[in-house]
Amino acid sequence: xxxxPTEISDLIKKRIEGFDxxxxxxxxGTIVSIMDGIVRIHGLSDVMxxxxxxxxxxxxxxxxxxxxxxxxxxxxxxxxxxxxxxxAKCTGRILDVPVGPxxxxxxxxxxxxxxxxxxPVNTSSMNPIERQAPGVIERQSVDEPMxxxxxxxxxxxxxxxxxxxxxxxxRQTGKTAVAxxxxxxxxxxxxxCIYVAVGQKxxxxxxxxxxxxxxxxxxxxxxxxxxxxxPASMQYLAPYAGCAMGEYFRDNGEDALIIxxxxxxxxxxxxxxxxxxxxxxxxxxxPGDVFFLHSRLLERSSRVNADYxxxxxxxxxxxxxxxxxxxxxxxxxxxxxSAFVPTNVISITxxxxxxxxxxxxxxxxxxxxxxxxVSRVGGSAQTKIIKKLGGGIRLDLAQYRELAAFSQFASDLxxxxxxxxxxxxxxxxxxxxxxxxxxxxxxxxxxxxxANEGFLDDIEVAKVGDFEAAMLSxxxxxxxxxxxxxxxxGDYNEEIASEMKSALEDFxxxxxx
Amino acid sequence: MSExxxxxxxxxRAVFEExxxxxxxxxxxxxxxxxxxxxxxxxxxxxxQSPKMAKQAGAKAFLQLCGDELDGKAQNLVRMLADxxxxxxxxxxxxxxxxxKDEAEGSIEVLVSSAKxxxxxxxxxxxxxxxxxxxxxxxxxxxxxxxxLGGAIIHAGDLVIDGSLKGRLKxxxxxxxx
Numbered sequence: 220x221x222x223x224p225t226e227i228s229d230l231i232k233k234r235i236e237g238f239d240x241x242x243x244x245x246x247x248g249t250i251v252s253i254m255d256g257i258v259r260i261h262g263l264s265d266v267m268x269x270x271x272x273x274x275x276x277x278x279x280x281x282x283x284x285x286x287x288x289x290x291x292x293x294x295x296x297x298x299x300x301x302x303x304x305x306x307a308k309c310t311g312r313i314l315d316v317p318v319g320p321x322x323x324x325x326x327x328x329x330x331x332x333x334x335x336x337x338x339p340v341n342t343s344s345m346n347p348i349e350r351q352a353p354g355v356i357e358r359q360s361v362d363e364p365m366x367x368x369x370x371x372x373x374x375x376x377x378x379x380x381x382x383x384x385x386x387x388x389x390r391q392t393g394k395t396a397v398a399x400x401x402x403x404x405x406x407x408x409x410x411x412c413i414y415v416a417v418g419q420k421x422x423x424x425x426x427x428x429x430x431x432x433x434x435x436x437x438x439x440x441x442x443x444x445x446x447x448x449x450p451a452s453m454q455y456l457a458p459y460a461g462c463a464m465g466e467y468f469r470d471n472g473e474d475a476l477i478i479x480x481x482x483x484x485x486x487x488x489x490x491x492x493x494x495x496x497x498x499x500x501x502x503x504x505x506p507g508d509v510f511f512l513h514s515r516l517l518e519r520s521s522r523v524n525a526d527y528x529x530x531x532x533x534x535x536x537x538x539x540x541x542x543x544x545x546x547x548x549x550x551x552x553x554x555x556x557s558a559f560v561p562t563n564v565i566s567i568t569x570x571x572x573x574x575x576x577x578x579x580x581x582x583x584x585x586x587x588x589x590x591x592x593v594s595r596v597g598g599s600a601q602t603k604i605i606k607k608l609g610g611g612i613r614l615d616l617a618q619y620r621e622l623a624a625f626s627q628f629a630s631d632l633x634x635x636x637x638x639x640x641x642x643x644x645x646x647x648x649x650x651x652x653x654x655x656x657x658x659x660x661x662x663x664x665x666x667x668x669x670a671n672e673g674f675l676d677d678i679e680v681a682k683v684g685d686f687e688a689a690m691l692s693x694x695x696x697x698x699x700x701x702x703x704x705x706x707x708x709g710d711y712n713e714e715i716a717s718e719m720k721s722a723l724e725d726f727x728x729x730x731x732x
Numbered sequence: 733m734s735e736x737x738x739x740x741x742x743x744x745r746a747v748f749e750e751x752x753x754x755x756x757x758x759x760x761x762x763x764x765x766x767x768x769x770x771x772x773x774x775x776x777x778x779x780x781q782s783p784k785m786a787k788q789a790g791a792k793a794f795l796q797l798c799g800d801e802l803d804g805k806a807q808n809l810v811r812m813l814a815d816x817x818x819x820x821x822x823x824x825x826x827x828x829x830x831x832x833k834d835e836a837e838g839s840i841e842v843l844v845s846s847a848k849x850x851x852x853x854x855x856x857x858x859x860x861x862x863x864x865x866x867x868x869x870x871x872x873x874x875x876x877x878x879x880x881l882g883g884a885i886i887h888a889g890d891l892v893i894d895g896s897l898k899g900r901l902k903x904x905x906x907x908x909x910x
Contacts (some may be wrong), residue, residue: 243893243894243899243903244891244892244893244894245891245892245894246890246891246892247887247890247891247892248890261737262890263890264889264890265890277906287738288735288737288738288741289735308892
């Protein structure tokens, strides 16, 4: 028999000393029925909505339906051992999760309990999982970029810190890959990341965690996982729990990035819970408040001003703004973006990244559809250089797609159209990017500059990828200082343009690709 | 169970208001107590469920079982319940009626289970303390439960005050485990 770390005599002594021996007064009820993780309780006359309920087997529940003579609650976790006639106790606590920097590098469940086998998490504070989003007065406009390191995203659909950008697409179009790349790119940028996995295969989550560890991204990341085998109640709560953990960083004047992978499955889980609680079904059998389910969650991603942070931290953090950027993911069926949940989330978010099956299958990865992907305020948060150089790319690509479809039927094309098609093909080739290889701002600037200034025009389309790789490695070695200063400032002017131009001309004259 | 309470409440409230108007609270309480006892009997339950005993046939049988303990109003109640097929609700109606009566009289029934038989002074100390806490007159209903090991548990409606050794040990177990 082995000793647990908690079984040290001193610890046990301290616990016995600190043990509260007073008689305890609480409200009790009787379980009338239990089925499919839903419990009906008679009694509990002064229970609050959203209060935690303790069952006799030690499991907790969440009171959701308060009716005249009964309370409908979901069991959080295992409902084995709860029987009809058992007592259920009020705890007087609204459901909360541990928050704080101690959680980083850990994998936890929807209640914040570690599930990675690395021992207990010793956090000092707890936050309720349902919180009101910051109000109008407390917000600050978005003016800092949240860079993903993906060429197509940073140039065409930029996202600012504090925004909500939806990643939407069919299954197997690389939605999670985009999100993971965004996390990996935050290395060394002092952005805390939270990855919320809802209703996914445990093996996929394990795969993501392994990848994040491999790229050294786990040290600034919290993974909140409610897998497909977890109860629906846990899957429904996981995004809120992750959001509470992200809000801690936002409220303390730091920047955080949260990924909800994916909200479709959360809506399914909520639908299950609602139907079992006998709430009336609406469109697609979702309950009436499925819009509010997502809007209240995504509204909590925001940029807050320094006053808010100062007030929240009681003056400990001064003059710093905080932000929580969200990348919710929605999975569509057969590209149907007009289904209920996708339209809801599209209307809540600040824009969407649309991933297309055909593009993915034809090898354009990430498979971002330039025409359908938009960002509502991201442009004002782009660095100057990317804004200047990336401006034309989106238009080029969107026009190219249309033109390419149209020109398939035309035998001879005029000079202008032919040029546009050739340029489009090169830009498309340039926008493909391998997974796990995010680009820095300056590197992206060089790539875009090469495309804009026609350095690619005499390169075969198939060679564009090689050309880019060779160019970047040349610049990384020959122009390291210039790259660093460009990354730092993000500025763009005549001087910088001419230096970039001469660097590219140098490289091209060597012809080493 | 909760559905039964919901259905039984309007009947109980109607009986209570009628009793209050005619100042018959205690009499009705006894009557309902009797009907509850009869309706809770397993054989009576089975009998009332048989299709032969639907509506007035059931009422007739039930009234016969009660003998001549019931006055006109109580008989009417039984007939009306039988008409609505709600005779099986009598136990719930009685419980809600008692709660309403206690509320109107400013008293509350409290169940006290203790490990050892309580002395008179202990009982009066408990009822004094509870009166202060609940702001109502307290009717103590005392029982002995040796499995508590020590101390006592007090049930007042939904409120439970656990001062038993068993409860503390359980609390300590969970405190040590986490």
